[in-house]
Amino acid sequence: MAADQLRGQYLVEALAACDNCHTPRGPNGYDLSARFSGGSQTFTGKDYIARGSNITPDKETGVGGWSDDAVSAAIVAGVGDDGQLAPAMPSDSYRVLTDADRNAITAFLRAQSPVKAQPMAPPQRQGKWSPHPAPGAEAAFDEAALSEKVKRGLYVASIARCLACHSTEVDDAPDYVNGLGAGGKIFRTPAGVAVASNITPHPEKGVGAWSDDEIKRAITHGVSRKGEALKPPMSNLAKAHFAKMSPEDLDALVAYLRTVPAKE
Ligand code: HEC
Ligand code: HEC
Numbered sequence: 001m002a003a004d005q006l007r008g009q010y011l012v013e014a015l016a017a018c019d020n021c022h023t024p025r026g027p028n029g030y031d032l033s034a035r036f037s038g039g040s041q042t043f044t045g046k047d048y049i050a051r052g053s054n055i056t057p058d059k060e061t062g063v064g065g066w067s068d069d070a071v072s073a074a075i076v077a078g079v080g081d082d083g084q085l086a087p088a089m090p091s092d093s094y095r096v097l098t099d100a101d102r103n104a105i106t107a108f109l110r111a112q113s114p115v116k117a118q119p120m121a122p123p124q125r126q127g128k129w130s131p132h133p134a135p136g137a138e139a140a141f142d143e144a145a146l147s148e149k150v151k152r153g154l155y156v157a158s159i160a161r162c163l164a165c166h167s168t169e170v171d172d173a174p175d176y177v178n179g180l181g182a183g184g185k186i187f188r189t190p191a192g193v194a195v196a197s198n199i200t201p202h203p204e205k206g207v208g209a210w211s212d213d214e215i216k217r218a219i220t221h222g223v224s225r226k227g228e229a230l231k232p233p234m235s236n237l238a239k240a241h242f243a244k245m246s247p248e249d250l251d252a253l254v255a256y257l258r259t260v261p262a263k264e
Pocket of ligand 2: 165237253
C-alpha cells in the first residue's frame, strides 16, 4: 500500500473506527468480506433514522461515483449527496483532520474492494442539526499542531470520539461547556446498558488517581482500573480499534486527558 493509504488505514482502524458503523457484523465480529458495505446498527435520533452507508468504491451503491472532494465533505462536514447527513455520522469529530489525513482516509477508502449492497434501511432525515465540535477541535489542524503533544492528544481524542461519548448531554448533543469528559451518557447495546465514565482528572470521580499505564490499558484493552472487563461499546472499540494506537498517539492522548478540567 502507498504511504498515504497506510496512514489512512491507521486513522480508520486505530482512531476513527469507521468499521464500527460502516461494516456489517457477523457472529465473530466484523464481516470483513463485506467491509465498509454498510453497518448493522440502526441509529435513531429525534429527527432521523440512519444506518452507516456503503462507503466502498462500488459505483451504484457505494461512493465509487463520488469525487474525492465529495467524500471528504461527507467525512469532515457531514454533507451527503442529498444534503446534510444525520448526526449519527460523527463529522463533528473529524473536522480536526489535517488536509493530509483527510486525503489519506479517502485514499484508503478508494483502495478497498467495491461491494454491491444497499444500506439496509433508507435513511430518514428531517432535521437541521447544528455542529458540536469539541473545544479546540472546531477546525482542521495543520501539521505543526501534531508535533505539540497536548494538541496531538486533543486531535486523537476528537477523531476517536472520546469526548463525544464521555461528555454529558443536553438535547441529544454533547454539553462541552459544562460536562466535557464528565461521563453520564447512556449506551444501549445488545449486551446491555453502559454508562460512559468520567474521564476527567477528578481524583475520585474521574481518572485523576490512575497511572498513565492504567489509563492506557483501559483504552487499548477495555479493562477497568481493577482489570475487570469494561462493557461495550468501550470494550469493542478498545479491542478492535484503540489497541492499534501508536505509542506516540497514546502518550499524547493521556497527556491531553490530564489537561481537561476535573469534573465531579
Ligand atoms: C458512529 C457511527 C459512524 C462512524 C464511526 C462513522 N460513520 Fe460514516 N456514517 C454514519 C451514518 C449513520 C451515515 C449515514 C448518515 C445519513 O444517512 O444521514 C454515515 C455516512 C457516511 C458517508 C456518506 C455516504 C453516503 O452514501 O451518504 C461517508 C462517506 C462516511 N459516512 C464515511 C465515514 C468514514 C470514512 C468514517 C471514519 C473516518 C466514518 N464514516 C465513521 C455513521 C458513522
Ligand atoms: C461509543 C462511545 C465511546 C467511545 C468512542 C469511547 N468510550 Fe470510553 N467508555 C464508554 C463507556 C460506555 C464506558 C463505560 C464502560 C463500562 O461501564 O464498563 C467507557 C469507559 C472508559 C474508561 C474506563 C473508565 C472507568 O472508570 O472504568 C476509560 C478510561 C475510557 N472509556 C476512555 C476513553 C477514551 C480515552 C476514548 C477515546 C480513545 C474512549 N473512551 C472512547 C464509551 C465510549
